[in-house]
Amino acid sequence: MPEAGGAVMSLFTLLPLLFTPFGPAPLEKSVQQCQKEQSAELRLACYDALGRVTATAAAPTQNETGWRLDEDAMSGDMTLTRQAVPGAAFSVACLNTITHIRVRMTLPWEGESVTATTDGVPASGNWFVRDKGRLLEFGRGLPAIDELKRWSGQHELVLASASGREVRIPLTGMGEALKPLRQQCRW
Structure with a gap:
């Protein structure tokens, strides 16, 4: 019976996890708290509870225009x-x-070239085909920032391959949706 009493006492150590605001320091403390559990079952329950709380705290937000942060x-x-x-x-x-x-593709991109237009007007051709055609990547840093500024206020980006395949990306609401990211990247 002492084991049952110890298990109940240890369960009480899990309760603070449900009400703890998570940032890097509290998360580390909570992981250490789970590591101290003697029983493998309680240790696993502690990690499970920790995972549920951090997943809730880091849930993405999606606005009405379809952008997800x-x-x-x-x-x-x-x-x-x-x-x-x-x-x-x-x-x-x-x-x-x-x-x-x-741009992450479900079906591989054909060829090595990407032609871009925004609202029918040619856009920068600074696209690279990577990961066996599963990833289209635009230049990073300042070239990407400059292009995003040009795209803000536009309605649609169309990427086309030499074989005629097109990917249409709605840009409506992008300027507003980018604000938190712009703050973080300091532009």
């Missing part, structure tokens, strides 16, 4: 994402204060 709980890096048609996800990220523009 994610923030990495550990690094603070931000990624703004929007689904594109057909089968692609457009993202703008601030990683280590460097701006990145990427």
